[in-house]
Amino acid sequence: MQDKPLLAFDADDTLWHNESFFALTEEAFTQLLAPYAEPGALRERLTRTERRNLGIFGYGVKGFTLSMIETAIDVTDGTVPAMVLQALLDLGKEMMAHPVTLLDGVGDVLEQLATRFPLMLITKGDLFHQENKVARSGLADLFTAVEIVSEKDTMSYSRLLARHGVAPERLVMVGNSLRSDVLPILDIGGWGVHIPYPLTWDHEQAPEPLGHPRYVRLSGIRDVPMWVEAQFPSGSIVG
Amino acid sequence: MQDKPLLAFDADDTLWHNESFFALTEEAFTQLLAPYAEPGALRERLTRTERRNLGIFGYGVKGFTLSMIETAIDVTDGTVPAMVLQALLDLGKEMMAHPVTLLDGVGDVLEQLATRFPLMLITKGDLFHQENKVARSGLADLFTAVEIVSEKDTMSYSRLLARHGVAPERLVMVGNSLRSDVLPILDIGGWGVHIPYPLTWDHEQAPEPLGHPRYVRLSGIRDVPMWVEAQFPSGSIVG
Structure with missing residues (x-):
């Protein structure tokens, strides 16, 4: 032994599987914010926010969800409707509870x-x-x-x-x-x-x-x- | 031995110290949302959201921050300005980084x-x-x-x-x-x-x-x- x-x-x-759920969530994120920016730009901004927040939040879905919310506010100069942010929050909850x-x-x-x-x-x-x-x-x-x-x-x-x-x-x-x-x-x-x-x-x-x-x-x-x-x-x- | x-x-x-920082943050939360509801009602709603989310997020500041955001959206029927939500997010970051x-x-x-x-x-x-x-x-x-x-x-x-x-x-x-x-x-x-x-x-x-x-x-x-x-x-x- x-x-x-x-x-x-x-x-x-x-x-x-894990990264594929992040990818699906990111896809939903770009759709929710489609009226404000191109998918490519959105993804890039999200990645930047995520990296910046990694030292504050650490790894995981909760920090990622907070970074999605922050990016959405940032990319719309604060004009994003709160219901879009609630939808992002719900995406985070779905990830936490996903089978x-x-x-x-x-x-x-x-x-x-x-x-x-x-x-x-x-x-x-x-x-x-x-x-x-x-x-x-x-x-x-x-x-x-x-x-x-x-x-x-x-x-x-x-x-x-x-x-x-x-x-x-x-x-x-x-x-x-x-x-x-x-x-x-x-x-x-x-x-x-x-x-x-x-x-x-x-x-x-x-x-x-x-x-x-x-x-x-x-x-x-x-x-x-x-x-x-x-x-x-x-x-x-x-x- | x-x-x-x-x-x-x-x-x-x-x-x-820990709970006292949560209390200070909750105080700031009630001030940020003062135009929408009384402090007592806000605190009660936040506590309810927090408890409901405990089984999804677990303990900690990140889950608490997401619950503050959710409560703010909820209590204002989605009319809360995104900048208030950004302020809540910043409160969460301060808690994470607090000495x-x-x-x-x-x-x-x-x-x-x-x-x-x-x-x-x-x-x-x-x-x-x-x-x-x-x-x-x-x-x-x-x-x-x-x-x-x-x-x-x-x-x-x-x-x-x-x-x-x-x-x-x-x-x-x-x-x-x-x-x-x-x-x-x-x-x-x-x-x-x-x-x-x-x-x-x-x-x-x-x-x-x-x-x-x-x-x-x-x-x-x-x-x-x-x-x-x-x-x-x-x-x-x-x-």
């Missing part, structure tokens, strides 16, 4: 892996919303630990590993974001498995660490078991 | 206790905001663990104790909320130390468990060391 790898999974856009839709193969693969390896879920963002999503995903029992952090960087990962007494070389992190799930893990000595999602939030864009000995890109979660078995035959570390 | 009590502290309104003001005696007492007992901080609410406040409080190094949970109930406390391998009878929880810091702790077999704060959010009101053998009310954090020494002479459990 002690030398088995610990398989850690990102949640949003790795286990279940969790697992990505293809996730349930099967995690159930299979859980019989051989300890699994951990590591997600960033809003504690309340992420806990709700984990609960509604039906996957909670497959994980030996669920960790929700406010930022995924070398410091937060190192702290997490120390707390669980896991050596970095035992950690395999599977996720869709190079910036959050792969690069900091490689930096601290762990294994980074990248499974791209069709949509990537600008903020998560990062260069691919091609050729790194502990990095691999897989095309879907169904490829994880075979890669893990090949990399860690008989369940032990050989890297 | 093993039989020493673990002293856990709530954060908001136990270590630093952390420690309650009287907190620094001294925690420094003193930290030399004798393991200290833990257990707070509920927004992960990003609470982490920020802990960091800015200057107290982080005094705690062996900082735990931020989405709800403080018997389940979340039990999970936390299990994770840290702490028996309930070793846990002393110090906080201002009977509902969140005291009653669930007594339920699971721990010690509840209540230090009232001058203001209590309606949502946190609960009956005082007078006469409970593991409950005590102290008038301030400066009374904690003497109570702990009396209750656990030579640092061990005798309850």
